[in-house]
Amino acid sequence: MEYAGGINNYGAYPTEPGLSWEAMGDSLKAQIARSSENARIARDNRDYFSLGMAYSENPLMQMSGLGDLAVFGTLGKFGKLAPNSTGQYLGSRVFVGQEVDNLFGQGGAVINGKVxxxxxxxxxxxxxxxxxxxxxxxxxxxxxxxxxxxxxxxxxxxxxxxxxxxxxxxxxxxxxxxxxxxxxxxxxxxxxxxxxxxxxxxxxxxxxxxxxxxxxxxxxxxxxxxxxxxxxxxxxxxxxxxxxxx
Incomplete structure (x- = not known):
């Protein structure tokens, strides 16, 4: 299914059997809101492992062509950190290279949790x-x-x-x-x-x-x-x- 018209134009495309466009649209918007909130919490906690997971679960990121592996791989390179004892990637000072241009618009650096x-x-x-x-x-x-x-x-x-x-x-x-x-x-x-x-x-x-x-x-x-x-x-x-x- 294609969503090129955006989530507010979903009525222009054929629906899946048994589902109304209103129900599908509400579900999609809820998933976007949920993944965005999870990304915000992970970013505030400097938890880049969970941030990558939240991005990978965002339907807008998936629709843009960045699949789960692409997004998670990009943020793995973004972190360039050894996992801590919980298996999550945390850090306060990280170099961000060309790999994240598509997510952040350009190269950057994370200093004390701030991009x-x-x-x-x-x-x-x-x-x-x-x-x-x-x-x-x-x-x-x-x-x-x-x-x-x-x-x-x-x-x-x-x-x-x-x-x-x-x-x-x-x-x-x-x-x-x-x-x-x-x-x-x-x-x-x-x-x-x-x-x-x-x-x-x-x-x-x-x-x-x-x-x-x-x-x-x-x-x-x-x-x-x-x-x-x-x-x-x-x-x-x-x-x-x-x-x-x-």
């Missing part, structure tokens, strides 16, 4: 239409026409979150570092295909089975080392400042 955007909207807007350094030819190219440019963290968020003392900072300080509010220079525009290929790697060397330009590759490594040092200095400054307030 944040790793690239704020104002930063993304600033890079749209901007040219980029092509990783294959190591030459500057114009932005692709009528396509959204991705904004890449040159030094990956996953690595930032693993730096010493990052987990000792306040949520606001962590967000300011990930959002590069100190303008260290950790953002660069890239077409989405390049950004997806790079991901959270520190050793990005190939794109679609082609080697990156060797000059570009070495320059990227050198730049990542410089940015890591700058971010670590900022983390240390925040940490010292927090200790001084106690």
């Amino acid at each position: 944040i955007r790793t690239v704020p909207a104002d930063v993304s807007a600033r890079f749209q239409g901007m040219g980029y350094l092509d990783p294959i030819s190591n030459t500057f190219k114009s932005a692709p026409l009528n396509k959204t440019m991705a904004v890449d963290h040159i030094y990956p968020v996953k690595e930032i979150m693993n730096l010493p003392r990052f987990n000792k900072l306040t949520t606001e300080q962590q967000m300011s570092i990930i959002h590069d509010r100190m303008e260290i220079g950790n953002f660069q525009p890239l077409p989405k295909t390049f950004n997806s290929s790079k991901g959270s790697k520190l050793d990005w060397a190939t794109y679609r089975k082609s080697n990156l330009n060797p000059v570009y590759e070495q320059s990227l490594i050198d730049t990542q080392i410089d940015i890591e040092r700058a971010i670590q200095r900022q983390i240390n400054e925040f940490y010292k400042s927090n200790k001084g307030k106690k």
